[in-house]
Amino acid sequence: MMKVGMLGCGVVGSGVKKILDEGKTEAGSDLQLTRILVKEIGEGMDVRFTECADDVLDDPDIDVVVECMGGIEPAGSFVEKALAGGKSVVTSNKKMLAEKAARLYALASEHDVCLLDEAACGGGIPWMANLKRIARIEPVSSFQGIFNGTTNYILSRMEMGGADFQDVLKEAQKLGYAERDPSDDIDGVDAANKVVLSCMQAFGVYMPVSAVETFGIRHIQACDFAWAKSHGLTIRLLGTGENHNHTVSAWVMPAFVKADSLYASISANDNVLVSHSETLGTSAFAAPGAGSLPTAHAVVQDLLDLYEGSGARAAVMPAAVMDQSSVKGRYYVRTVNPAVFDDVKQEDAGDALITREISLMDLCARVQKAADEKLFAGVML
Amino acid sequence: MMKVGMLGCGVVGSGVKKILDEGKTEAGSDLQLTRILVKEIGEGMDVRFTECADDVLDDPDIDVVVECMGGIEPAGSFVEKALAGGKSVVTSNKKMLAEKAARLYALASEHDVCLLDEAACGGGIPWMANLKRIARIEPVSSFQGIFNGTTNYILSRMEMGGADFQDVLKEAQKLGYAERDPSDDIDGVDAANKVVLSCMQAFGVYMPVSAVETFGIRHIQACDFAWAKSHGLTIRLLGTGENHNHTVSAWVMPAFVKADSLYASISANDNVLVSHSETLGTSAFAAPGAGSLPTAHAVVQDLLDLYEGSGARAAVMPAAVMDQSSVKGRYYVRTVNPAVFDDVKQEDAGDALITREISLMDLCARVQKAADEKLFAGVML
Ligand SMILES: NC(=O)c1ccc[n+]([C@@H]2O[C@H](COP(=O)([O-])OP(=O)(O)OC[C@H]3O[C@@H](n4cnc5c(N)ncnc54)[C@H](OP(=O)(O)O)[C@@H]3O)[C@@H](O)[C@H]2O)c1
Ligand SMILES: NC(=O)c1ccc[n+]([C@@H]2O[C@H](COP(=O)([O-])OP(=O)(O)OC[C@H]3O[C@@H](n4cnc5c(N)ncnc54)[C@H](OP(=O)(O)O)[C@@H]3O)[C@@H](O)[C@H]2O)c1
Numbered sequence: 001m002m003k004v005g006m007l008g009c010g011v012v013g014s015g016v017k018k019i020l021d022e023g024k025t026e027a028g029s030d031l032q033l034t035r036i037l038v039k040e041i042g043e044g045m046d047v048r049f050t051e052c053a054d055d056v057l058d059d060p061d062i063d064v065v066v067e068c069m070g071g072i073e074p075a076g077s078f079v080e081k082a083l084a085g086g087k088s089v090v091t092s093n094k095k096m097l098a099e100k101a102a103r104l105y106a107l108a109s110e111h112d113v114c115l116l117d118e119a120a121c122g123g124g125i126p127w128m129a130n131l132k133r134i135a136r137i138e139p140v141s142s143f144q145g146i147f148n149g150t151t152n153y154i155l156s157r158m159e160m161g162g163a164d165f166q167d168v169l170k171e172a173q174k175l176g177y178a179e180r181d182p183s184d185d186i187d188g189v190d191a192a193n194k195v196v197l198s199c200m201q202a203f204g205v206y207m208p209v210s211a212v213e214t215f216g217i218r219h220i221q222a223c224d225f226a227w228a229k230s231h232g233l234t235i236r237l238l239g240t241g242e243n244h245n246h247t248v249s250a251w252v253m254p255a256f257v258k259a260d261s262l263y264a265s266i267s268a269n270d271n272v273l274v275s276h277s278e279t280l281g282t283s284a285f286a287a288p289g290a291g292s293l294p295t296a297h298a299v300v301q302d303l304l305d306l307y308e309g310s311g312a313r314a315a316v317m318p319a320a321v322m323d324q325s326s327v328k329g330r331y332y333v334r335t336v337n338p339a340v341f342d343d344v345k346q347e348d349a350g351d352a353l354i355t356r357e358i359s360l361m362d363l364c365a366r367v368q369k370a371a372d373e374k375l376f377a378g379v380m381l
Numbered sequence: 382m383m384k385v386g387m388l389g390c391g392v393v394g395s396g397v398k399k400i401l402d403e404g405k406t407e408a409g410s411d412l413q414l415t416r417i418l419v420k421e422i423g424e425g426m427d428v429r430f431t432e433c434a435d436d437v438l439d440d441p442d443i444d445v446v447v448e449c450m451g452g453i454e455p456a457g458s459f460v461e462k463a464l465a466g467g468k469s470v471v472t473s474n475k476k477m478l479a480e481k482a483a484r485l486y487a488l489a490s491e492h493d494v495c496l497l498d499e500a501a502c503g504g505g506i507p508w509m510a511n512l513k514r515i516a517r518i519e520p521v522s523s524f525q526g527i528f529n530g531t532t533n534y535i536l537s538r539m540e541m542g543g544a545d546f547q548d549v550l551k552e553a554q555k556l557g558y559a560e561r562d563p564s565d566d567i568d569g570v571d572a573a574n575k576v577v578l579s580c581m582q583a584f585g586v587y588m589p590v591s592a593v594e595t596f597g598i599r600h601i602q603a604c605d606f607a608w609a610k611s612h613g614l615t616i617r618l619l620g621t622g623e624n625h626n627h628t629v630s631a632w633v634m635p636a637f638v639k640a641d642s643l644y645a646s647i648s649a650n651d652n653v654l655v656s657h658s659e660t661l662g663t664s665a666f667a668a669p670g671a672g673s674l675p676t677a678h679a680v681v682q683d684l685l686d687l688y689e690g691s692g693a694r695a696a697v698m699p700a701a702v703m704d705q706s707s708v709k710g711r712y713y714v715r716t717v718n719p720a721v722f723d724d725v726k727q728e729d730a731g732d733a734l735i736t737r738e739i740s741l742m743d744l745c746a747r748v749q750k751a752a753d754e755k756l757f758a759g760v761m762l
Contacts, residue, residue: 015660018660019660024518024520025516025517025518025519027517027518028519124661124664125664126511126664130507133510133682135406136408136409136682136685137400137408137409137678137681137682137685138405138409259641260645261646262646262647262667264641264646265641265642265643265645265646278405279396279399279400279674279675279678280505280668280674280675280678281505281668281669281674281675283505283506283667284668285664285665285666285667286664286665286667287664287665288662288663293659293661293662294660294662296660297518297660297661300518301517301518304517304518310689310691
């Protein structure tokens with residue numbers, strides 16, 4: 001029997017509660033959810049619910065704490081307290097973890113407990129598990145994928161037919177696929193957080209989110225899709241991490257991909273995550289990247305790893321040595337100041353231009369110089 | 382340290398040897414390949430090679446036997462002897478395992494050892510691992526996928542442009558993607574073997590390969606692709622298993638799928654395998670379905686599971702109660718005897734017809750009645 005306390009019982013938490021309470025398998029029935037932190041005890045909540053975090057964090061009977069409150073604070077401090085108290089932690093909170101990972105993994109390592117985050121990246125996709133599995137045999141050399149379901153929903157809706165970004169965003173908000181403040185999603189920050197977590201699992205190094213070069217889809221327009229379509233392409237928001245032995249590069253950017261490619265086939269709010277390594281080669285995982293039950297499933301998988309003793313102990317996470325200069329590409333740029341790109345322009349692309357192969361650093365410098373708030377950039381894959 | 386003996390050192394075996402000999406990780410270096418059975422000792426083979434199977438099977442120092450000889454015999458008898466001698470076995474040989482599974486799992490269970498087959502299905506795809514992982518939380522309700530790389534190569538080549546089946550088959554043979562006798566691949570038997578193995582892992586039941594309703598691509602023609610293309614579709618060979626609580630259905634069949642779907646995006650000799658379960662929902666895995674190193678990677682993953690003690694002990698495998706009557710579909714049929722389908726015909730499809738929704742059993746009965754050796758059938762997805 002393993003006793004589980006939970007912080008937060010919203011979309012993800014209520015899914016975890018359902019799976020643990022229903023206990024459909026022998027292993028599953030050995031996990032017991034004994035305490036649940038909520039902001040306010042409401043009708044129909046049983047005796048396990050509490051409004052006091054310490055009822056979970058200080059309970060000596062609780063072996064593991066699940067954190068699915070969201071937000072950086074107080075979630076981060078609660079997780080610190082749990083780890084310092086010798087409890088392992090399972091979290092779905094990528095924003096908090098990407099922000100505080102260095103400190104939290106050090107703390108977990110110091111107290112010889114685990115800090116697991118399968119649910120924080122790709123919802124139900126067994127992404128962390130498979131990166132860990134590959135690393136038993138060889139280093140992961142790179143990964144790439146569609147990490148954010150909200151933007152993928154928006155992009156695949158816009159692809160279908162000329163719709164405006166703002167209209168589709170509003171629709172996504174109505175359907176609950178996008179938050180009231182969608183900035184983290186549409187500016188690529190959520191994907192960048194997940195790239196940070198993936199770099200930790202895949203390469204064993206940590207970087208601040210600010211080190212991930214990030215381009216979002218806030219300024220995408222129907223004309224970008226029209227041009228893409230007329231060239232047998234579509235647009236997806238990709239996150240990438242590359243391991244160059246002693247250095248790492250990491251970026252998030254809209255990408256123009258072939259209409260019959262794997263990335264293009266991922267529609268609505270699904271995710272796909274792809275790893276590359278020497279003997280396994282290319283290996284891809286696709287599933288709903290979010291949602292109550294798929295995400296909760298991933299949380300419970302982490303709990304089962306802990307229960308079976310196969311959850312990896314946390315190790316102090318060294319800082320990544322970033323090297324973004326090796327990232328190169330042909331970039332699609334739509335801006336009111338195209339002159340900034342004149343000397344690297346290869347061709348026109350509707351209202352935009354496509355550069356010849358330049359470095360990502362060069363692109364970033366020119367984007368800065370263009371000083372165009374509404375500039376939209378993507379990479380040609 | 383775990384000592385490994387290997388039977389056969391061809392495409393897969395030489396990959397296993399390479400990975401184990403290079404030992405790129407700590408865990409990997411703890412696996413030691415100590416004996417290798419070959420038909421004939423050749424130049425450059427070191428002292429580990431032997432022409433005598435018993436040097437592997439009777440060696441008390443060997444903990445685990447890897448079987449990658451292929452063929453049903455003598456591979457099957459060698460595996461029996463290894464299990465009976467208390468050695469766990471890792472095999473990539475789907476044909477042998479699908480044929481002898483009932484007996485081999487019983488034997489493994491009797492001697493309390495493991496019989497693992499990750500490499501036998503989907504090459505490097507961590508398919509068995511993930512079915513096993515899902516089953517920790519809930520039953521797998523169904524699975525479907527592109528299980529055979531050879532036919533997928535042929536289909537994706539034919540899709541590209543009007544090529545004839547025979548020409549593409551010859552090309553695939555030249556490239557080493559298809560065997561000299563390609564029957565098992567193009568008649569769907571190889572996919573059916575893998576459906577049997579997947580049913581064992583996913584549903585915990587065994588069935589003979591003959592119980593899997595199997596339609597191949599031997600009689601596919603350029604006209605089938607032409608019709609598909611003009612309707613925004615393409616053709617892929619799918620294997621499927623469905624768990625209806627106490628009964629199971631299983632079939633292999635060409636399927637007409639949307640050109641922008643996940644299945645359509647899988648080209649060349651890649652595989653994609655998709656599982657469905659209650660809380661995880663739909664989860665898809667894509668990777669090269671064969672090849673020396675990806676397949677060898679899967680063999681070594683099984684070895685690492687054994688080494689870490691997380692390889693599942695074999696259990697006696699009960700026979701599946703088959704129920705094919707619940708499988709229904711709209712079927713594409715091209716035959717010289719279309720009259721047999723007159724009363725269930727919904728529409729014409731070029732040189733073929735499409736039925737209204739009928740049961741797979743009904744289709745099979747009519748195919749028998751049509752007595753047309755060159756009949757081609759597929760399901761509309
Ligand atoms: N939703 C998904 O599909 C998904 C997928 C992957 C990862 N995640 C991540 O999982 C986390 C949770 O997401 P969610 O969608 O479940 O969010 P949610 O529905 O807003 O649930 C969070 C819950 O935690 C409660 N909470 C917040 N602060 C609290 C506090 N100080 N004390 C007690 N309760 C508190 C909230 O209460 P109030 O409602 O009263 O504020 C809410 O019920 C986030 O980090 C998110 O990024 C979500
Ligand atoms: N190739 C793939 O990508 C792949 C992927 C997944 C699964 N598999 C499966 O893995 C198995 C091996 O495939 P493979 O491609 O590696 O075949 P392969 O290249 O033909 O290798 C088999 C090796 O075993 C040897 N062998 C056969 N019978 C033997 C015996 N009685 N004693 C000693 N050695 C014997 C063969 O020797 P000779 O050459 O002298 O006959 C050959 O070297 C098959 O079951 C296959 O279906 C293959």
